[in-house]
Amino acid sequence: MPSLQALPTELLEHIFLSACIDGGRTGCALSLVSRRIRAASRRARFHSVALCCAPESSQVALFYALLARERVLVPGVPPRVRHLCLKPP
Numbered sequence: 359m360p361s362l363q364a365l366p367t368e369l370l371e372h373i374f375l376s377a378c379i380d381g382g383r384t385g386c387a388l389s390l391v392s393r394r395i396r397a398a399s400r401r402a403r404f405h406s407v408a409l410c411c412a413p414e415s416s417q418v419a420l421f422y423a424l425l426a427r428e429r430v431l432v433p434g435v436p437p438r439v440r441h442l443c444l445k446p447p
Contacts, residue, residue, distance in 0.1 A: 362391070367398050374402035381408030381443060400428065404437040411444040418444070 378385045385403030
C-alpha cells in the first residue's frame with residue numbers, strides 16, 4: 359500500500375479537498391505531516407474554516423493575516439475559503 363508521500367500531487371489535492379471539511383482541523387494536521395504534504399494540501403487547508411468571533415477574540419484577525427501570508431507564498435495558487443463559519447462565543 360503506497361504512503362501519502364508516494365501518491366501524485368494531483369491525486370493528493372483531490373483527497374485533501376474531500377478531507378478538509380471539518381472547520382480547519384484536518385487542514386492544520388495535514389500541514390504538519392511533511393513539507394510535501396503541506397505544499398500539496400495548501401489549497402485545501404482553507405476549504406472549510408470555523409472561527410469564534412467573540413468581540414475580544416483576535417481569531418478573525420489572525421486568520422486573515424495567515425491567509426494573506428499564504429497568498430504571498432504561492433501567488434499562482436492562492437488558497438480559497440469556500441465555507442466559513444463564524445461562531446458566537
